[in-house]
Amino acid sequence: MRPRLIILGLLVAVVALGGGAVVVFAAAQTLERIQQNAGPVQPVAFPHNLHAVALQLDCLFCHRNADQGDAATIPSVEQCMFCHVVAGKGLPEVEKVRSAWEQGQPINWVRVHRVPDHVRFVHEAHIRAGFDCVQCHGPVQNTDGKTRKVKIERSLQMGDCLACHRDPPATSARPAGSGSAPTDCTICHK
Amino acid sequence: MALSRRQFLQLSATSLGGALYAGCSFPAKELLVQSPVRLPEDLVTGLDNWYASGCGQCPAGCGVVVRVIEGRAKKLEGNPFHPVNGGKSCARGQAAVQAVYHPDRIQGPLRRTGERGSGRFAPISWDEGLNQLTGELQRLRGSGAADGAVLVTAPLRGHLGLVVQQFASAYGLQHLSYEPVEQTALRAAMKNLFGQDLLPEFDIARAAYVLSFGADPLGSWLSPVHYGRAYGEFRQGRAKRGTFVQVEPRFSTTTAGADEWVPVRPGTEGILALSLAQVIVAEKLGEQSVADALTGGAGARALEAFQPTRVAAETGVPAERIVALARAFAGNRPALAVGGGSAAAHTNGLFNLTAIYALNLLVGSAGKPGGLLFNPPPTLKGVPAAGVAAPFRAWQDLVGRLREGRGRPVSLLMVHAADPVYGLPGALQFGEAIGKVPLIVSFSSFMDDTAAMADLILPDHTFLESWGSDIPEPGPGHEAVTFQQPAVAPVFETRPFGDVLLTLAEEVGGAVQRALPWDTMQTLLREAAGLLQREQRGVVREAEFPVFWTKLLQRGGWWDELSKGPAPATRPVQLPQVAVAPRFAGDDEYHFLPFPSVSLGAGEGAHLPWLQATPDPLTTVTWQTWVELNPRTAHKLGLQEGDVVAVVSPHGEIEAPVYVYPAAREDTVAMPMGQGHRHSSRWSEGRGVNPAAILAPLLDEQTGALAWAATRVRLRPTGKRLRLPKIEGSVISIQRPGADVVEVTQAANLLDRPQAGQGTV
Numbered sequence: 001m002r003p004r005l006i007i008l009g010l011l012v013a014v015v016a017l018g019g020g021a022v023v024v025f026a027a028a029q030t031l032e033r034i035q036q037n038a039g040p041v042q043p044v045a046f047p048h049n050l051h052a053v054a055l056q057l058d059c060l061f062c063h064r065n066a067d068q069g070d071a072a073t074i075p076s077v078e079q080c081m082f083c084h085v086v087a088g089k090g091l092p093e094v095e096k097v098r099s100a101w102e103q104g105q106p107i108n109w110v111r112v113h114r115v116p117d118h119v120r121f122v123h124e125a126h127i128r129a130g131f132d133c134v135q136c137h138g139p140v141q142n143t144d145g146k147t148r149k150v151k152i153e154r155s156l157q158m159g160d161c162l163a164c165h166r167d168p169p170a171t172s173a174r175p176a177g178s179g180s181a182p183t184d185c186t187i188c189h190k
Numbered sequence: 191m192a193l194s195r196r197q198f199l200q201l202s203a204t205s206l207g208g209a210l211y212a213g214c215s216f217p218a219k220e221l222l223v224q225s226p227v228r229l230p231e232d233l234v235t236g237l238d239n240w241y242a243s244g245c246g247q248c249p250a251g252c253g254v255v256v257r258v259i260e261g262r263a264k265k266l267e268g269n270p271f272h273p274v275n276g277g278k279s280c281a282r283g284q285a286a287v288q289a290v291y292h293p294d295r296i297q298g299p300l301r302r303t304g305e306r307g308s309g310r311f312a313p314i315s316w317d318e319g320l321n322q323l324t325g326e327l328q329r330l331r332g333s334g335a336a337d338g339a340v341l342v343t344a345p346l347r348g349h350l351g352l353v354v355q356q357f358a359s360a361y362g363l364q365h366l367s368y369e370p371v372e373q374t375a376l377r378a379a380m381k382n383l384f385g386q387d388l389l390p391e392f393d394i395a396r397a398a399y400v401l402s403f404g405a406d407p408l409g410s411w412l413s414p415v416h417y418g419r420a421y422g423e424f425r426q427g428r429a430k431r432g433t434f435v436q437v438e439p440r441f442s443t444t445t446a447g448a449d450e451w452v453p454v455r456p457g458t459e460g461i462l463a464l465s466l467a468q469v470i471v472a473e474k475l476g477e478q479s480v481a482d483a484l485t486g487g488a489g490a491r492a493l494e495a496f497q498p499t500r501v502a503a504e505t506g507v508p509a510e511r512i513v514a515l516a517r518a519f520a521g522n523r524p525a526l527a528v529g530g531g532s533a534a535a536h537t538n539g540l541f542n543l544t545a546i547y548a549l550n551l552l553v554g555s556a557g558k559p560g561g562l563l564f565n566p567p568p569t570l571k572g573v574p575a576a577g578v579a580a581p582f583r584a585w586q587d588l589v590g591r592l593r594e595g596r597g598r599p600v601s602l603l604m605v606h607a608a609d610p611v612y613g614l615p616g617a618l619q620f621g622e623a624i625g626k627v628p629l630i631v632s633f634s635s636f637m638d639d640t641a642a643m644a645d646l647i648l649p650d651h652t653f654l655e656s657w658g659s660d661i662p663e664p665g666p667g668h669e670a671v672t673f674q675q676p677a678v679a680p681v682f683e684t685r686p687f688g689d690v691l692l693t694l695a696e697e698v699g700g701a702v703q704r705a706l707p708w709d710t711m712q713t714l715l716r717e718a719a720g721l722l723q724r725e726q727r728g729v730v731r732e733a734e735f736p737v738f739w740t741k742l743l744q745r746g747g748w749w750d751e752l753s754k755g756p757a758p759a760t761r762p763v764q765l766p767q768v769a770v771a772p773r774f775a776g777d778d779e780y781h782f783l784p785f786p787s788v789s790l791g792a793g794e795g796a797h798l799p800w801l802q803a804t805p806d807p808l809t810t811v812t813w814q815t816w817v818e819l820n821p822r823t824a825h826k827l828g829l830q831e832g833d834v835v836a837v838v839s840p841h842g843e844i845e846a847p848v849y850v851y852p853a854a855r856e857d858t859v860a861m862p863m864g865q866g867h868r869h870s871s872r873w874s875e876g877r878g879v880n881p882a883a884i885l886a887p888l889l890d891e892q893t894g895a896l897a898w899a900a901t902r903v904r905l906r907p908t909g910k911r912l913r914l915p916k917i918e919g920s921v922i923s924i925q926r927p928g929a930d931v932v933e934v935t936q937a938a939n940l941l942d943r944p945q946a947g948q949g950t951v
Contacts, residue, residue: 011201018205065234073236076229100227107225114221 039149040110044096048150052141059133059140067127070120074109077101093145112150113137119158120190129181130173161188226260235260242269242746244660244672246653247282248791249345249369249577250274250413251662253746254283256654256677263287263654263678268415269746271729273666275415281789283415285800289635289652290681294797294871296635296649298683306625309642309869316685319648324697326602326629327361331698336362338601340588342608345369345577348659348671349714350688352573353706357691360705361698366588368608369579370792370863373412374895375534377578379543383763384556388565388576390755391667392528395423396560399522400434401466401515402444403459403546404533409443409807410786411531413664421447433522435515437462438532440783440818440860441853443807452515453855455506456781456899457772459533460542461496462505462512463549467765468493469516476520476552484548484765492767501769506855524560525553532783535899539890541770548765557757564755565665569725569748570718575661583894585614586887592623603627605640606650606687612639612793612867615885615896617841633687636797642869650687655680657711658688659718659747670749671722673715673742686711722748772897775886776840778904780823783860784881790864793880797871806862809849810917815878818851818860819905827907834910837861839884839903846879847912859903 051057059066062079066072080097088094100107115121126136134140138153154160165183170176226235238259245254245266253272257265266286270277289295299319304310330338345367346354358365373389380386394400394407394417407417424432436448439456454462470476472490485492498509505512519525529546536542547562555561568575590596603624611621624630624643632644635652650656658674688711695706708714716739722728723738728750732738742748774781789804790796802813809816817835819827829835829848836845837859846861854860865878888897925931 011198015201015205065237069234069237071236073234074223074225076226078228080225104227106227108222109225111221111223 039143039151040112042109042145042149043107045093045145045149047144047146048140049142049144063133066123066133069124070122072123077107112152113156115156119188121188128173129168130171132172135169135171229260233260238264241675241677242271242673242744243654243677244658244674244747245279245283245286246656246658246674247286247795249663250415251347251660251672252279252283252413252415253672254279254286255746256287258677261678263290266654271745272672272747273668273670273749273751274413274662276419278415278419280415280418281801281804282791282795285795285798285804286652286654288798288800290654290678292636292797292871294636295652295682296637296641296647296684298649300647300649302645306630306645307621307643309637311647316648316683319646320690320693320697322629322646323604323631323648324694327694327698330601331361331700331702335598335601337364338598339363340600340603341365342368342603342605342610344607345579347574347577347661347663349573349711349718350658351577353688353691353711353714355574356705357695357702360695360702363602366580366584367578368585368610368613369577370609370613370794371535371786371898372579372581372895373530373534374579374581374893375539375543375890376530377576378540378893379529379547382540382544383547383551383761384562384564385761386564388567389664390565391563391664392417392526393420393524393560393563393667394432394526395420395427397424397524397526397555398430398432398560399519399525400424400432401437401519401525401527401549402434402448403437403454403463403527403529403542404535405528405530406438406442406444406785407528408447409788410791411444413662414788416664416666433518435518439781439855439858440532440785441808441851442531442785443788445853446808451853452507452511455504455855456532456783456858457536457538457542457774458501458505459529460538460545460766461501461769461771462507463527463529463542463545464493464496464765464769465498465501465505465512466516466519467545467549467552468496469498469513470520470549470552473517475517477554480551480554484551484763486764493765495767495769504771519549520553523553524555524558526550526555526561527553532785532899534895535897537773537888537890537897537900538770539895539897540892541766544763545766548763551763557755563667564757565663565667566669566753566755568661569669569671569750569753570661570721573659573661573718575665576663581889581894582614582887582896583889585610585618585620586889589618589620589623592626600624600627602629602631604631604633605644606633609634609638609640609793611643612880613882615841615887615898616880616883617885617887633690635684636871637869638797639867639869648690649682649684650690651676651680651684654678655684656686656688657715659715665755666749667755668749668751669728669753670747671718672747673719675743688714719748725750727752772900773888774900774902775888776902778839778902779857780903780905781855781858781899782837782839782881782884782901782903783858783899784863784885785860787862787864790862792863793865793867796864796867796874796877799873802873802877805917809851811849811914812917813877813915815846815862815865815881816849816914817846817905818854819848820854820856820858821850821852822856823854823859823905824848824850827905829907832911832914834908834912836906836908837884837903838906839886839901841886841901842884843906844879844881844883845908845910847914849914849916859905 062075063072077100081101084094143150165181168181238257240255240257242255245252252275253269254266255269256263268275268277268279299314299316300311301314303312330336341363405411434448435450436445437452437454445451471481498512502509527546527549529543533542550556614620630644631646632641633648633650634641635649654677660672692706695702719739719742728748730741730745730748786792789801795801805812831850833848834845835848836843861881863881866880867874885898886901888900890897
């Protein structure tokens, strides 16, 4: 009986530790998501509302590769300098970009949207299907970089992708109900 | 409570899973996405471009494609279209990308600040450097002392070869080509026997029987990638599998791929070949008319001295084996005999190669598929297609000129892509001899033993940053020109050597400028491409030049598979009737056999860490020089693997750790070339030893070539030990009981087995 109790006690301790680890991990993930939901803090507080709304720059002007290939890509510092060589001189956030350019340093943004390595998401196919960027990325154009930062709108989990692929909403290229998108495993999991 | 086994396991698994799950996450830096500082309009982050070019890592001249992402060269692969390598590549080519971004690359012009040879330099501007060199060139030419300038390069082909040739002859300077492992004897044999100035294509792919003397085509000889491809065809690409017999004192990479190994005594390869010829002629196994021509009508009687029974003792090959080999060689057509490597590197090197290659005449392989396919002259007239090196005798003459003041004193020495201070035998004391030259200019991209002696360094681009061309040699049996284009923009403040020469020509002016009317290599190459376009044949054929140029660069070059080589010239050759025995330096016990490393070559690759880390195919040793000793020899001297032994020749001694090598002759000591640099990159400086340091300066009198296999040495244990950095033995292999694939023996047991040189192994 005694040895049994000891074994049982040890087991409970291990389970508790393991369970505790799971709880802590889950909490951390949630915290991260909460932070993500507030948007991660970026090295430069880039205001999409100024650039995409007030200045009416198209998403593709900066995120050049979205209609070409897999990744949408982030613009180079040089591209920012097209305007900011004169525009916004003296503003603290703009000065961060200008000094990165002068020192030949890249800007390391904190990634917001990420799918795991075993998933291959191709932007180009979705743009070709007529989707607008905001249909997946939410109202990014309203972010100001300070109080409203870019964050994950959709969960980016497989179920979310499949829900859309099974029953795609209307896009500028096709009306609703015009058939489902591919749901074969190898389409996304090469 | 009673826990069932199943419940216990479930609980443990869950809790363990939970604990593990907590510890596994992705690294924080994967959460970063970068705005690069600059990005050209047509470049997308993460997408690659492939550029075709020509590899510059060894003289073979394979075609390559380079993967470039965001302006950086990431990976080099073989160009699938190129006739030499057909998409394959080797370790040396693969490591080329490391050269571009190497931390020890010379990034801009340097001027010496310390003592000559100290390796202390300070950066200067290109204007300063070029002005100094131009000034000296103008001064020498102006005072009628143009032959006081000496230019040392690697053996050059293609348009860089053209530019150097024109510069040298128009200026009047002495141009010497340096080849660490010279092909002088091979070229002489080709000229004497077949009237050829170009090396032929050794058509291993279609041969039924290959008999190779001393050459290491699967390892380091001439064009290993090409021969490796051919070997694949030879073995598995057709209905009947070919037979490969390797004749050499050492068990090389090629021997490992052969069916039989004939461990001939060093220097007696020619005698063995003549003995095979004697059997073929006596038993009438060859072409009768050829046999008559080669023996002056006397038939087998002319070769009496080479009867197998008479040469068995001298060559170390039993008579029955010689007869069997001769019958197999002549009886399996097409049969191909090749010779080179250590067989050529004796005082009787030309004698050896003449006898070996004459065997091809006897079996009718000259100019035929499966034999020697001769290469046509180059399509572009005047562009060198053969990289001919100056024989060792020429270097001795240069040293004589420097030391004893023979002829015009050398006022200016310029060196490009050559390291003779490292590679020439130490006995010549080349480094000391050039110490007298007032101005030494190096164009090297990396510090090496020769560059360290320079007063001025004007660093070249790597080939991945350069325009160029090449006519591969040995050619593929038809016309071919490789075009080399920059895959990346120049990373540092270096300048391409060809362009620098063209600039110097313009500055010097006069006849030199007229001989080189192009402003850059690119201009010259476009002109050459125009000439190729006018041919309207071959793999790139276009009506408009801009389209032709683009397609040419995309393909990686131009070739015409229909343009075959000439028929062999019928020359009145007679086989030697008297043996020319090899001479050796000293009478010490062991033959010293240095050999080119498959990864480092003769030292050209030592600065690239990927090559240092590439294991030798047979010993698996990395990052080190070793000495291959037969187990009996090692046992006799009380040496084990790792014991450091001094290898002593009449000209010096070097120390290296022992590797007990079962497939070594008892009377030979082999050592790889490539290490032992005094000035080099951080990964190669002061590492290992250089076999050239102790080589005897013996020549083949007929050609002036260095007999680098003719040194004899003795061994002296030093009592020091070090652990050999090798892959072999580092992982314990356990065989499934009852399914033994490999028999594992201890080194000591090998003493009880037949040794190399005693009958068939």
